[in-house]
Every structure is written in C-alpha cells, then in structure tokens.
Amino acid sequence: MHFNLPLSKSVVVSHLGLTLMSASTEVQLFIPWKGASPLNLPVAWSYFLQPFSFPGGSIMDETVAEYIRRTVLKMPRDEIKMMLQKWGFLSEAQLQTLNFHQQKDNISQEVVQLCEENSAGIKQAAALDIIYNHIYQNKRMWSVYQMKKSGEEEEYFDIADFKKKFKGRIRSALKNVTITFKEYEDNAIWIRVAWGTPHKKPNQYKPSYVVYHSQTPYVFISASVLKSNLPLLCQALIVASNYRDIREMELRSHSLNSLKDIVFKRYSQNFQTYSPKPVQGWNVEAENADRRIVHENRSVKERIHRLNQESFGCGPQPKLEFAQYRLDTMFKSDPKMDVLDKKEPFRCLVKFSSPHLLESLKSLAPLGMADAPLSPLLTCITHKARNYFKIREKKESFVSP
C-alpha cells in the first residue's frame, strides 16, 4: 500500500516504534499490511526518516510543552505567526496549518502539538522565549553594568570562545542551568539563563537576561527575582569577556534602547560652549501668524529656550521613566521666617516619574514651571549616565558620591 502523506500530519507508526519527522519532501510510506508482523518488513521501502536517537527522547517533555504553550499565550495574537517564523523551528508548511484566527488558547495548543512532532526540547523553547523578550524588551527593567579591562591588549573577540567560557564558568558552580545565546545584527549578544539549584531543575519562568555588545564594556542585565545568582552571572561575564572587574551603574530603565543611547553616547549631546547668538530657526512669531498678537516677553522666552537647548541638546532625549534623588542636605531658610535651623541634614527622597522623563523635564522651563537653566542635578542625567543619586552638602555646591 502506498500512502501519500500530507506533510502536516505526523504519523505515529506505532507498531514500528518510529515517529515520522517533518520532511521537506513528500513521503511515500509503504505500510505493511495490518496483519503482518513488525519484523517482516519489506526491504524496498522508500521513505525518509530521521535518525532513531532523538536529543530529548521520543516524546517531548511535559514541562517543555507547558512552557512553550505559556510563551505563545503571552504573545499578542496577530504577532504569533511572525514570532514563530523568526523562531524557525516549525517549518513554513507547518505554520500554514495553524489557524491564527481562533482563540489564543487553541492556537497555543496547536503550536505545542506541532512542536511535539518536531520533538522540541528546552533549548528550542528557550530560543522562543528570547525572541519574545527581544521584541518586548521594554517590559523588563534593565540595569547597566560596566566592565573594566585588565590591560590594554587589543583582543579579537571570539564569540565561540566567549560562549564556551561563559557556560563553563556558570556550570562549574551550578549544574542545573539552561543557557541560551542569540546574536542580533546590531552586535548584540543576548544571553538567557534559567537558574536551578543543586537539587532542582532550572526555573524557566524566572530567567535572567543579559545583553552584551562585544565592542563595548557595557552589559545590560534584566535580573530575575532570584538575585542571589547575580554575582555568579557577573563573574561569568568577566571571565568570558576577558575583563577584570564589573560594577553596577546607577542607571535603570525599561527602555533598553535608551540605556544604550545613554552609555554609547548616541543622543545629541548638550553643547558645552556658550553661544550668545539666538538659536536659528526658532521664531516666536512663527507660532502665531496673527500679527495683532505681540509677545511681550519674547526675549525672555528666547533666552529660556536657548538655555534649555544648552542643557538638554537639540535632539530627542533618551527615554527614561524615573530618576531618584536621596537628599542629605541642610535645610536653609530665610532667616526672617524663623523656622528650622538644625545642624543636621533635612533628609528627603525625591522621585520623578514620567512616561518620558527627560522630555518632560525639558518642557518645564518654557511653561514657566521651572527656572531656566534647570538644575544640573536633572540635566546631568544623560552625560553622567545615572538616574539614582545621593546628594550631600559640600560647602556651597552639591556633590553626588
């Protein structure tokens, strides 16, 4: 008997003990007659079959199946197809069989079934998770770390060597980990680490993510809740990248790209030189074509605008969501007011938050809500690459340690 099997269907030819893998060509399967003993196989079979030994065993692990199902559920429905394509684990033909117009619950079930056909393992599941998190990187909170080099030797960066050393360092301390790498076009290496304990398998639902640009000393880490693994992670990074030391910067945000903009200095920087000429192209009158309206304090407005430009630069600001200042400065008041005159600091914690903090701060002076130039405590955020500050009094000026 000949069967022309459509490729999407997987046939578990149980009495042969084999699972037919998805093949790139049509398969002609010669199935022995129902009564025949499995051992009496006709020799002349033409079929295309995967090798007998599969990496993860013949049946996909339940935990892997569940993890893939949940990862697909996280995705917005109209993006599932795109992400599965990026993943590349399911063939285009398999993807064609999926109905993306049904409930996500059902879509995810079908995806899991297809993955079962392909015998997905944890490696593939982790790769899918990286793809999701790369696209939705702004859902996570990222911290920035800076590494310091030991010497000045120019070393050629070898990605294979990096991966080997990284995995080696982590595994030497902890056996139960899942480590996955993915490289992207902008020279970013994404690393996903799922942590276990000596006695427990890795928790795939709380992985740490690391983004490393090999040409820079900066690492962006979105640690999971399991903070105890952070030192090991940092160690593995410096070992793998041949650095001497690593320290956490006081810079945190959801917007990974903005963090990169700040530390890679990709934003337009404020001009250090003072330019007395008014900024070209900004005209108060242009705001209002009606000549009957005259701006009384035009020169003030222009001055404010110019000072603002000098502090913040002309281009778009990196996107940060908050800045926090711990103030340990003295309370100074007008002596007439006859109030608090303590010798100890007036302890405060000030937190600014906004969907786009720097643009928000930039808009304050022109609206009259702040003086221009704005305080250097706020304007230094980008070039000092930090949004957590501790301010202490030092004679007349402020210092942040």
Added chain:
Amino acid sequence: MAARRGPARGPTGARFERRRRAAAAMAEEPPEDGAARTLPSLRQLSRGLPFGRSHGRLGISASGRLTLPALCSQENLDAQKTAFVLRKAWTLYSVTPLYGFRRGCLRDYARLLSAFIAAEKQKGLAVEVGVELDIKVALSSLADLRGSELDQAGLLVQLSSRSRASSRNSEDKLLWSGWFCSMFGDDLSENVPENFTCLPLFLTHGAESYTALVGSWFQKTFDCCFRRLAISPLNLSWMVAMWAGYKLERAASAVELVFSMPRLSHPLDISYAIHPEDAKALWDTVQKTPGEITQGEVAIFMDCLYAHFHRHFKIHLSAAKLVKVSTGIASAHCDGIVKILHSQYLPGVLMLLTELAISQIQ
C-alpha cells in the same frame, strides 16, 4: 447622585463661641488619667480645625484659626470594633441628612436592601458576571464612632456573599462595606429639623457597582443625596502639616507629598518624601501655639518644603498639583480616598473628613 442644598446654617459667631467654651471646659481636665489615656498627649489632638467654616465655604477664614473641642479619649473607641477601619482605602462621599431613618429598624432595612439588590440583579444589572451569589446584607450601629453626644452613632452596611453551591458552614465572604459617620458634625445637626438623621460622611470599600446599588437604595428610601468628596490641594496641605506634627512612638513611615503635572505633553509625577522626624521638627518650629493651627502656619510649612525643593531642582512645586499626601497616621488622595493607619488618631482624621463633608453639603 447630584448634590442638593442642605438645611440653612446658623450664624457664625454663636457656633464659634460654643466651641471655644467646650474647648476650655475640656482643657481643664487633667491630661494624665491613668491607663485610659494612652495617647501621648490629649492636647496633641487639640489642634485647630483647618477648614474655617465661618465663611460658609470650604476654605480658610480670614483668621483661619479654630480650636478644637477635645476628642473622645481612647476608652470610648474600642480598638476591636474600629479595627475594620484601619489600613483600608476608603472612598469618601458626602451625604445629606436622611429623612425618616429609624435606628430600631435596622433589620428591616437590611431585608429591604437585600431585596432591592436581588431585584436589580434580576433586571440585569449584573454585579458579577457568571457567578451565582447570594448577597447577604447586614446593617449595624457603630455606637463608638461618634464625636460628641450630639452626633449620631455610626451606621455600618456590609454586603457578604455566600455561594449557593457551598454548604452551610462555609464562611461568608465580605464583598463590600460602607459606613456612615458623624464626628463632631454639630454644625449640621443642630440646624436640622426633627426626623432628619445627620450622618454626613460616607466611606466605602469594595466594588463601585455595589456602592451604586447601596447608594441608590438609600437615596430612594431616605431622600438623601450622595456626592463624591474630593479633597482640594489646600486641604491636603492642611492634612499633611497637621499629621506630620503628630508624634508616633515607633518608627513611622515618611511624610510623602505626591505632585502631578498632568497637562504636560509627557505628564510628570513627583514624589517628595521627607524623613518623619525632620518633617516634625520643621513643623514644630513653624507652629507657634500648641492646640491651634493657622492658615499662615500651614502656608509657611509648605513654602519651606517648596523652597527646599526649588533650591535643588529649580522647579516650582507650587505650580504642580498636590494629589496625595501620606504620613504614618493616614494618607489622603485628592479623589477622595483615605487610608487610616493608626487607631489613636482615628477621631481626629474622621473629624476632619466630617468637616469636609459638611462643607460640601452646604
């Protein structure tokens, strides 16, 4: 729930005078009175009422100064019975006096309200989708929650659910609670004719849909009006100044002011949190007369905070909107949401809120 005007108010001077006499009378009592007065200082609570109603409007009078009748001491307020108030976010409403309310008919009212809720559910005003719930209504009097004898006792309404599927010994789950109260609300009650019950403050915790149900039943039955009680930035600043000055035995949480600048192209929120000891130290130097607060003092306190902030950031906080204040005693949000953390100062906070409610009614 539109507002309606309440009964007319009496002359300013007489009311003011009565309070002062009351304060003087209470002030003569010895502050230390054994274990009953566990408050650090009864006088501590004798702070001026911020909202001078001598001008008939919520805000500050010309003198902006009031002295408070001393509050009920701890013994009157059973901590057990009032524990349900603490650490919950209560949404505030002002209520006009209830007509024809009989304290003895609470059980009947509970039955009627229960029937009303069931009827509304039948009509299709589903409060919970897909869940078969029996709503049980309980009305009870809170005899302790009152300021003076002139106040009506508080009234508590609780909605609990008992799933039909469960057995009789399953616990009732509290779905929603709301309580009416009047804490030194004499201003309102003394001018009100017979048959009216004055409980100007209404606090709710639970789903909005239940609040609407209970509110509409009360409106229909007692011909009263509910209105959401917003708290202006001015009153928030009074609250934070007052509460920052209270002493708390153990380490308290920070005195936090939250400002918002919503109309920017990218809205900005600023949280300004001050160490409670430092905030109290500042307030203590500002306040000149114990037992009294003036508008001037509150303004100075706020100006100091604004100035300190401006010195560092060059931002004028006074141009922003104060939306929330939070201290170890209580926190309040401008949308009319409060959370009370300390039973010790519960009367004081309730008195402030009663005052606000009355001002909104009148």
